[in-house]
Amino acid sequence: MSKKYTIQYRHLKTEDLWEGFDLKSMIVDILRRKREGVVVGENAKLRILDLDQDQSFVILNKLSNPDSWDGPVFAGQVIHLQEGSDVQAVMQSLEDDTAEFVLHNLNIGDKARVLKGALYFAVIGNHVGMIEGQQVRGRTLERYLTSLLQNAGELDQGKAIILNSRFLTGDGKELSESSELTVSAVPNRGNEPHDPTERASRIVEREAAQEREEGSTVFDVLRTLGWGVEAIKSLRAEVPNDGWIEGFFRVVIKAKHKKKPISRATINEALRNIDPADIGMRGDGSEKGGIVKLSTQRTIASIGSLLDPADAMEQIVNALKEWAVNGKIDCNFGG
Known part of the structure; x- marks a missing residue:
């Protein structure tokens, strides 16, 4: 196979x-x-x-x-x-007619990993x-x-x-330097319980790529940007139980109020662990056909x-x- x-x-x-x-x-x-x-x-x-x-x-x-x-x-x-030596599995055939498939804990031995x-x-x-x-x-x-x-x-x-x-353009050419990046965070669902764990310090210490891989949410990034607890609570309260909040965060470098280009080397490093589908780039114009690794x-x-x-x-x-x-x-x- x-x-x-x-x-x-x-x-x-x-x-x-x-x-x-x-x-x-x-x-x-x-x-x-x-x-x-x-x-x-x-x-x-x-x-x-x-x-x-x-x-x-x-x-x-x-x-x-x-x-x-x-x-x-x-x-x-x-x-x-x-x-852990316990593995959860369904023991029935998936062809069986049944109201539900029962999950069983299977012990594979204390020495197993x-x-x-x-x-x-x-x-x-x-x-x-x-x-x-x-x-x-x-x-x-x-x-x-x-x-x-x-x-x-x-x-x-x-x-x-x-x-x-x-990273390359969608048609396989070298990326031009970009004046602006956008990176999407994982949506926060309205019915998710509030997690009081403060992750802002880790987000600051590590590059955005790892956090995107770990599933950092919109609220995580807002904490990093300086939003307080009450402000995030208020925003969370606006999200209906069957809804969610999405965020796309701009990354720009400025000097004297003007945008400076972000080099290809920086893009290749900072975004190395991010899916290209979660990235947007803008230089003189948006990259045609998106970007690919x-x-x-x-x-x-x-x-x-x-x-x-x-x-x-x-x-x-x-x-x-x-x-x-x-x-x-x-x-x-x-x-």
Whole structure:
């Protein structure tokens, strides 16, 4: 069985790293080191990271053949496992005539960990191709690689691995600089309970892209913009139970009351984890045909409901090669 998946392109931001930094070589070097007397690349236990400190583990699990690591490409599978041994499922056939389908708790064993999702990627130099999972996104890969390099003493605290997207116009041309961006927030439904948790500080500290991925709402962004509790309560009260409020927020840079252009580099970084459908841009005029990330769709084999890791990684490498041949990326597969 096979299905089409989107392979997207990313490129390591190197401005804050040292000259000559090579992500692929760095990953391979760390995997070849020994920890606790064992080679890291030979023992998946040594590649487990608890990124959120909540006993949900992120693991660089499946690796490309170590014999190929001296070549130009490294590829891998990142999985996210969550704590808990209970899985909810319907045990009846969906062909049954029934008033309702009964949900059952299935215990899969105390040692089991439930798969939250998986991501597949390949790296050549500082070029990255990836297939995101529903729950494991590019942000997870960035955080994992950041932690991996920091734990190995190769990246200072405060530095981060940032994998920029490459945005294009709808007809495949380079983006012009934009004088204005709009980013949509997740709608607040009228019947949603009030969440008193204050998230404004996190929104300020992290880029808008991560917050959009986490589902930050209109009210979250209004808090960041300085709206007080009472003002938000008043606005919330105006939303009927069967309605919702939507927000599209403008991002502009001004100097002496005039708009300054937002560079392509800034767009590629700040919006890397946002769906292009949630972004609007305006320069001399709106971008024709919208904007898209550099990506391609490939048919990939699956094993049950999971992607075949070997085929996924192979197709990502093929996509990178295709982009290189077509001049979309400046990437050398010659080693």
